[in-house]
Amino acid sequence: xxxxxxxxxxxxxxxxxxxxxxxxxxxxxxxxxxxxxxxxxxxxxxxxxxxxxxxxxxxxxxxxxxxxxxxxxxxxxxxxxxxxxxxxxxxxxxxxxxxxxxxxxxxxxxxxxxxxxxxxxxxxxxxxxxxxxxxxxxxxxxxxxxxxxxxxxxxxxxxxxxxxxxxxxxxxxxxxxxxxxxxxxxxxxxxxxxxxxxxxxxxxxxxxxxxxxxxxxxxxxxxxxxxxxxxxxxxxxxxxxxxxxxxxxxxxxxxxxxxxxxxxxxxxxxxxxxxxxxxxxxxxxxxxxxxxxxxxxxxxxxxxxxxxxxxxxxxxxxxxxxxx
Amino acid sequence: xxxxxxxxxxxxxxxxxxxxxxxxxxxxxxxxxxxxxxxxxxxxxxxxxxxxxxxxxxxxxxxxxxxxxxxxxxxxxxxxxxxxxxxxxxxxxxxxxxxxxxxxxxxxxxxxxxxxxxxxxxxxxxxxxxxxxxxxxxxxxxxxxxxxxxxxxxxxxxxxxxxxxxxxxxxxxxxxxxxxxxxxxxxxxxxxxxxxxxxxxxxxxxxxxxxxxxxxxxxxxxxxxxxxxxxxxxxxxxxxxxxxxxxxxxxxxxxxxxxxxxxxxxxxxxxxxxxxxxxxxxxxxxxxxxxxxxxxxxxxxxxxxxxxxxxxxxxxxxxxxxxxxxxxxxxxxxxxxxxx
Numbered sequence: 001x002x003x004x005x006x007x008x009x010x011x012x013x014x015x016x017x018x019x020x021x022x023x024x025x026x027x028x029x030x031x032x033x034x035x036x037x038x039x040x041x042x043x044x045x046x047x048x049x050x051x052x053x054x055x056x057x058x059x060x061x062x063x064x065x066x067x068x069x070x071x072x073x074x075x076x077x078x079x080x081x082x083x084x085x086x087x088x089x090x091x092x093x094x095x096x097x098x099x100x101x102x103x104x105x106x107x108x109x110x111x112x113x114x115x116x117x118x119x120x121x122x123x124x125x126x127x128x129x130x131x132x133x134x135x136x137x138x139x140x141x142x143x144x145x146x147x148x149x150x151x152x153x154x155x156x157x158x159x160x161x162x163x164x165x166x167x168x169x170x171x172x173x174x175x176x177x178x179x180x181x182x183x184x185x186x187x188x189x190x191x192x193x194x195x196x197x198x199x200x201x202x203x204x205x206x207x208x209x210x211x212x213x214x215x216x217x218x219x220x221x222x223x224x225x226x227x228x229x230x231x232x233x234x235x236x237x238x239x240x241x242x243x244x245x246x247x248x249x250x251x252x253x254x255x256x257x258x259x260x261x262x263x264x265x266x267x268x269x270x271x272x273x274x275x276x277x278x279x280x281x282x283x284x285x286x287x288x289x290x291x292x293x294x295x296x297x298x299x300x301x302x303x304x305x306x307x308x309x310x311x312x313x314x315x316x317x318x319x320x321x322x323x324x
Numbered sequence: 325x326x327x328x329x330x331x332x333x334x335x336x337x338x339x340x341x342x343x344x345x346x347x348x349x350x351x352x353x354x355x356x357x358x359x360x361x362x363x364x365x366x367x368x369x370x371x372x373x374x375x376x377x378x379x380x381x382x383x384x385x386x387x388x389x390x391x392x393x394x395x396x397x398x399x400x401x402x403x404x405x406x407x408x409x410x411x412x413x414x415x416x417x418x419x420x421x422x423x424x425x426x427x428x429x430x431x432x433x434x435x436x437x438x439x440x441x442x443x444x445x446x447x448x449x450x451x452x453x454x455x456x457x458x459x460x461x462x463x464x465x466x467x468x469x470x471x472x473x474x475x476x477x478x479x480x481x482x483x484x485x486x487x488x489x490x491x492x493x494x495x496x497x498x499x500x501x502x503x504x505x506x507x508x509x510x511x512x513x514x515x516x517x518x519x520x521x522x523x524x525x526x527x528x529x530x531x532x533x534x535x536x537x538x539x540x541x542x543x544x545x546x547x548x549x550x551x552x553x554x555x556x557x558x559x560x561x562x563x564x565x566x567x568x569x570x571x572x573x574x575x576x577x578x579x580x581x582x583x584x585x586x587x588x589x590x591x592x593x594x595x596x597x598x599x600x601x602x603x604x605x606x607x608x609x610x611x612x613x614x615x616x617x618x619x620x621x622x623x624x625x626x627x628x629x630x631x632x633x634x635x636x637x638x639x640x641x642x643x644x645x646x647x648x649x650x651x652x653x654x655x656x657x658x659x660x661x662x663x664x
Contacts (some may be wrong), residue, residue, distance in 0.1 A: 161400060
């Protein structure tokens with residue numbers, strides 16, 4: 001088959017990555033100020049993965065995400081203001097203030113949820129893919145997960161399930177070197193995670209998770225394989241997590257020497273390439289102002305939004321009101 | 325005079341026919357699980373002769389509806405249930421089989437943390453029209469890993485509907501409502517009923533949340549769940565012979581629970597016995613007793629009694645298993661207590 005390549009200009013991918021970066025920085029600030037309650041896990045450093053993979057997806061393609069999922073939601077097309085308002089717990093939030101960081105749902109944009117349960121996305125993605133096959137939509141499903149989730153039985157079950165039923169699922173492992181605070185070599189029997197694909201008879205590929213062009217190209221190929229051959233793929237994107245596991249984690253632990261992604265910022269990798277290709281500084285300033293204004297507006301929208309009505313606490317358990 | 329030939333069927337026949345109807349009526353219904361076709365494609369089986377699951381409930385479906393809609397899955401319940409929830413959230417109406425409810429532990433997360441609360445967490449934007457067919461119940465010497473009931477465990481989780489039909493006819497009559505429902509419905513099939521032939525009755529429309537009064541009476545209210553409805557009716561017959569008129573209520577669905585019908589009966593009889601073969605602690609039966617006691621305390625003329633197995637796993641051998649499972653004599657004894 002011909003290998004599809006991504007066609008989006010790098011300027012657009014850069015703009016999207018910058019939105020993820022500035023959004024998460026703003027979340028960190030609001031969280032530190034006590035304006036965002038609960039637990040939060042930031043996607044800082046991993047932006048090229050979500051942006052590169054989602055570049056090849058349609059709104060009707062489904063993704064499952066993780067506890068570190070704001071970046072996936074943004075990259076899939078959810079409204080930054082609605083996500084921010086959700087993190088603030090407001091009525092205007094993506095799910096009306098009842099979900100928060102780890103429970104963002106946006107079916108209209110193909111977001112089957114960020115998720116508070118590690119490794120739960122693989123099975124859900126298989127189901128989305130099965131629905132696409134049954135209904136003949138030619139849509140695909142992507143299950144994002146961290147390296148920690150590859151240890152979990154649910155992930156292994158889902159990979160085998162997708163392979164044996166020939167489902168158009170792309171498993172994207174964002175290997176940032178840590179399962180919470182446990183380093184890769186201490187939690188995984190084999191650290192070349194892409195090699196696990198072989199056990200399930202699917203294509204496995206490792207990619208530089210700091211290079212959005214590389215991720216987008218690998219993803220486009222996997223998405224093409226899923227659409228045309230109903231074949232699943234495992235992509236391991238090697239990346240780096242700038243903050244601790246959660247906001248508040250002091251991260252008194254460091255990546256092992258030689259971690260390829262360390263010290264390579266996805267915005268710098270793209271920025272350098274674009275500058276070489278002649279994009280001028282004025283463009284970078286313009287994009288920075290535009291993105292910063294968008295994020296500031298999202299924060300302002302969230303802050304000024306009303307809290308949900310307390311009576312909403314019992315809404316939407318069942319399709320219709322029933323005696324319980 | 326012509327002799328009327330009574331048609332008889334089993335729970336297996338009833339559910340098989342109900343699934344046929346669901347697949348024929350809805351393009352978005354699929355059937356998925358271990359061995360749902362089973363053996364199809366092997367030289368020893370043609371498509372219609374596939375085994376159709378360990379209890380043969382799905383036999384014949386693949387021949388009529390094809391591999392695209394009758395899907396054999398790996399023995400991997402976490403992936404199966406996760407995929408079922410995901411497919412339901414993306415527009416299908418899957419009917420999946422969890423071979424025994426005892427296997428719930430191998431697939432609880434997709435049910436507990438995902439499917440049951442997707443609608444709530446998504447602020448109503450996602451529906452999960454999923455039927456999970458499963459088997460339950462002691463009585464076949466199937467031992468501690470194949471005889472449990474556990475609907476009480478599921479009832480503890482918000483967002484799951486639970487149907488426990490008492491016989492083949494009710495199973496046939498309520499199945500369509502489960503398939504049409506836009507929420508997760510667990511449909512409990514009693515293993516001991518699969519091969520038991522009963523007379524076919526006229527179809528009726530049963531709805532979730534509407535209890536069925538199986539026998540009207542004035543002296544005591546017997547609420548019995550699923551396979552315990554049979555022994556409760558037997559007990560009621562015996563009690564009638566002794567001058568006690570028992571009302572027997574079958575909730576049909578334990579979630580949603582038709583508490584109104586139970587309360588109205590207890591307000592008339594003043595006495596309540598709840599019969600349930602699920603583990604007794606923190607159970608549906610205890611919940612019914614607690615709610616009736618709170619709502620109708622002044623109408624009760626005796627403390628309610630719970631007829632249940634002991635709070636232990638289901639044992640294997642016939643002596644231990646029959647010591648475990650409640651029967652009509654236990655129910656009669658319980659009624660004697662509330663009448664004393």
